[in-house]
Amino acid sequence: MPELPEVETITRSLRPSLIGRTIVDVHNDWPRHIAQPDFPEFRQRIISLNFKSITRRGKYIVFHLSGDETLIIHLKMSGQLSIAKAGETADKHVHTVFGLSDGHELWFQDTRKFGRVYLVTDPDDVLGSLGPEPLSDAFTSEWLFEQLISRNRVLKPLLLDQSFIAGIGNIYADEALFHARLHPQRRSNSLSLPEVHVLHTAIRQVLEMGIDRGGASIDAAYRKPDGTMGQMQNSFLVYGRAGERCTRCEGIVHKMQLGGRGTHFCFGCQI
Known part of the structure; x- marks a missing residue:
């Protein structure tokens, strides 16, 4: 499972490709990937939102969106995120795809299908039970x-x-x-x-x-x-x-x- 350094690396790597982009579409072929809410509501709420910032909390990647929405992804055992051009043929293990306004896509590939995606208005619904960040000033x-x-x-x-x-x-x-x-x-x-x-x-x-x-x-x-x-x-x-x-x-x-x-x-x- 990716740990803090891996998730931090992914978070930093995604910022240049996503911040300022708008989500224009989303596809999913493994409904259990979407932990909250169900996929029809998830799709309805997230389309037309744009990425404002991307941070990390523990092993979660936190995408701060417009409209006071927060997209949260946990990669679990085998999840990987990547950016591809729209129209490229995705690997069979890519189960959730976000279409972007610049003609690219954000792919969530997950061979073992343990990864989870959340769309929430209050990030504490998902992150509230986590302990302190070990690289923060609070961790003395x-x-x-x-x-x-x-x-x-x-x-x-x-x-x-x-x-x-x-x-x-x-x-x-x-x-x-x-x-x-x-x-x-x-x-x-x-x-x-x-x-x-x-x-x-x-x-x-x-x-x-x-x-x-x-x-x-x-x-x-x-x-x-x-x-x-x-x-x-x-x-x-x-x-x-x-x-x-x-x-x-x-x-x-x-x-x-x-x-x-x-x-x-x-x-x-x-x-």
């Missing part, structure tokens, strides 16, 4: 310490909880915990303030690194809107490296299941 190490010690939860699953922090997924949780030298099974309330300061820095560092590298393309599920690959996968220190030597202590990187997710860590230097 002091806040993180208070939140961690007030809970008695396993550390990595807590970092993946989108109501706790918005946008961190499996890849960047593994990488952040490695950078912070913290074992993914530590209890959240066992961390000291100095350890939380290091974790806070590590979370920001790996997310910013992911954005700078255009996200991670570890399989065909993530490509940037222009079809090119991200490069963050070339900078992973533990994720996907089970059985290899740790780059820090020469121990062996292990993989285990934790909270139903594959988790990569080093026994030697993550405590």
Whole structure:
């Protein structure tokens, strides 16, 4: 699933092609793609609206439209967004198409059909339960310490909880915990303030690194809107490296299941 750096990369890439454009048509061949409202109402409300701005909230792409409407897309496991010229033959997995006033189209390709599209007047209807943005000013190490010690939860699953922090997924949780030298099974309330300061820095560092590298393309599920690959996968220190030597202590990187997710860590230097 695309995580914060991938979704941020997509968001930034779409702005030049969409801001100021008007939606002149919309087609859908998989009704469950449209989560809210039903497709006839969705189509009636969205045609003739234009894109005012595009932002990201957690793993959601938020399109601020005219008429006080907000289009929200969650890519889920395999969703991809791209811009194509009208009339081009779309891949069979393109299920929702927005026709644009400049003769192009916004394609939502979704092989596994888990992605969702929302059209709302109040974005909090979809986004209201999300935790703070880890790259925002509100996300301080002091806040993180208070939140961690007030809970008695396993550390990595807590970092993946989108109501706790918005946008961190499996890849960047593994990488952040490695950078912070913290074992993914530590209890959240066992961390000291100095350890939380290091974790806070590590979370920001790996997310910013992911954005700078255009996200991670570890399989065909993530490509940037222009079809090119991200490069963050070339900078992973533990994720996907089970059985290899740790780059820090020469121990062996292990993989285990934790909270139903594959988790990569080093026994030697993550405590």
